[in-house]
Amino acid sequence: MPNPNNRKSKVVAVCGKGGVGKTSLSAAIVKLLTASHENSVLAIDADPAVGLATSLDIEISKTVDDIRNDIIQRVQSGDTSSKAEMLSMLDYEMLSAVEERMNLAFLAIGRPEKEGCYCRVNHILKDVIASIADNFDYVVIDGEAGIEQVNRRVMQRVTHMILVSDASAKGLNVVKTIKNVVDDAIEYEKIGLLLNRLHSETERSQVCVPPELECIGWVPEDDAIRSFDIEGRSILEIPDCPAVRALRKCLTAVELLPSPQPGQAGIEY
Secondary structure: OOOOOOOOOEEEEEEEOOOOOHHHHHHHHHHHHHOOOOOOEEEEEOOOOOHHHHHOOOOOOOOHHHHHHHHHHHHHOOOOOOHHHHHHHHHHHHHHHOEEEOOEEEEEOOOOOOOOOOHHHHHHHHHHHHHHHOOOOEEEEEOOOOOHHHHHHHOOEEEEEEEEEOOOHHHHHHHHHHHHHHHHHOEEEEEEEEEEEEOOHHHHHHOOOOOOOOEEEEEEOOHHHHHHHHHOOOHHHOOOOHHHHHHHHHHHHOOOOOOOOOOOOOOOO
8 A cells, every 4th residue: 555645654653641531532543633634544552462353343363472472483494595685585575464344454473582583573563564664654563561672562653642641640751751762762753742542621721741741632532432441442543532633733733734724623634
């Protein structure tokens, strides 16, 4: 699925403490970006729990980890294929692991690599993932609680780093720590804190945001999101609701979505 607009991909990595709703937000970001059929979007599930696949109602036939383990087994069994032959095989295997649906493509990273895995294999796989990502207008990465695996196993260049937290001090401390790691490990253009599951503007005013983090907005607790999560329904099908509207506003603020034109205040991208 080539990038139809021939422009630099915008790579969005979503990270935060487990349980703050980052996977549902990642799925909602995918929903908003794919709503315009002019956009080609690659969603990458970098969380070993593969929750993003469930949130988007996508069945996984193969993960990057499956491909990695197959390569390692070949190397350990004495496979003498050249680097060019390995790259050609990898290109084919990786493309076969990408699930496509309209203007959305999906790739699951899988479980963390086992002890004894080869760094060379990880570097090659990361290069292939970056090559695939270049074919899309947008890449959305749902990361696990930390950030190291995005850098080590997925890709090093990110344009938008979104750190998700609820109102808890624990969640805010985690994203503060992630920010410190990100500054050393990831090349990014923009980074910001997105507060999730807040109940009111009053609660937002009571949240002590770490001074080193810019808050790009907040998303309210929403029964529609909660219901879809409980029922295992695709977030892509969720109707316009307070959480989606708030998230749209946040994505517009960081230039991931265009601003509504005059007379289009209620547009759903």
